[in-house]
Amino acid sequence: MSLYKERIRPGSRIGIAAGSRGIYHYSRIIKAVVDFVKESKAEPFIIPAMGSHGGATAEGQLEVLEGYGITPESMGVPFLSSMETNTIGYTKEGVPVHFDKNACSMDGIIMVNRIKPHTDFHGEIESGIMKQMAIGLGKQRGASTIHRRGIYGLSVLMPESARVILDKMPILMGVAILENQQDRTAKIEVLPAERIEARERELLKEAKALLPALPCDKLDVLVLQEMGKNISGTGIDPNIVGRYLIRNMPDQLPDIYRIVCLDLTEESHRNAIGVGIADLITRRMYEKINFEPTYVNTMTSGFLERGFMPVVAESDREAIETALNCCNRYVTAENARMVMAKNTLELQELIVSEALLPELEGKVEIMEKVQLNWDKQGYMKNLF
Secondary structure: OHHHHHHOOOOOEEEEEEOOOOOOOHHHHHHHHHHHHHHOOOEEEEEEOOOOOHHHOHHHHHHHHHHOOOOHHHHOOOEOOOOOEEEEEEOOOOOEEEEEHHHHOOOEEEEEEEOEOOOOOOOOOOEOHHHHHHHHOOHHHHHHHHHOOHHHHHHHHHHHHHHHHHHHOOEEEEEEEEEOOOOOEEEEEEEEHHHHHHHHHHHHHHHHHHOOOOOOOEEEEEEEOOEOOOOOOOOOOHHHHOOOOOOOOOOOOOEEEEEEEOOEOHHHOOOOOOHHHOOEEEHHHHOOOOHHHHHHHHHHHOOHHHHOOOEEEOOHHHHHHHHHHOOOOOOOOOOOOEEEEOOOOOOOOEEEOHHHHHHHEOOEOOOOOOOOOEOOOOOEOOOO
16 A cells, blocks of 8 residues: 555545445454554544445444444544435436545545455446445445446446546545455455556456355255355345346356245344345344344345345244255255355355265365254254
């Protein structure tokens, strides 16, 4: 970042945009940016950049950052959280571009986000710095303006809005993060404002090559130990499970007949957006769901199907057995094609049924045989 130190004027107010994704060592990366701004003799502020997340409230967005260890105490700087926005311009079609009111008062802004394939659409610009500008700092109004136009809004209007922001607002640079298949940092690159769009296109190609994947294209049942906002913007990553739940958008491989989710991550703050991607959940998970932030986030996205409620089973065992019994074919212990994973982000260790072993030979390392054990209530201990 020292290459761009001259872009920060001593004494200037610099906003650092922090998002809601579960990025590896995100708090350390944000702190490094804070320290860089301080070393440049400027005054840093952290501004939540997460659209409608956190229940679309200023307090809720601070709670999301706190869950990642990003607090005024740990960062040593003030936080400016608000859902208020200013209309800073318009796209070519005359669509208003909203931008965080606090960010509008800054002398300079630094974006900090991971670049990865988006969960709703595919294009040259997906999830990254451009999206964090247009939707993250657009807050609920900006996010809703884009999402209500569906795939067109995300693929066309989102990058157009980001271009307006780059033109009108004092964006200094973006800190782009790429992660590998083990969900660890693969690369961090600082992009000057004038290179953000072009370089993000290139980095997205790299990110797609790093995307983890399930080892089989056809499954009877996928069991996820957990889902959550810190794992994917949709709780369960559609790029991993092949289900998008978007009207007129076909599903992709892998072809999974039933998806079971056993729990909701604490870091989600009870927001279960994407729960509709699953076919079954447990009573334990259901009772953790706060429907207000879940529905706010779902309705802002425009994809209501992702908020539909799956069948609620009374235990892990009931959920898994029900899924196996509802696969549109006769599934037995001998022929079941089942995979169990911690979540759709951490796929380095999986539990697979014996029927899958022949086709996995040579593709993955087979470690040991695992016996599933249930307590009296039918729940399993965490397996990962």
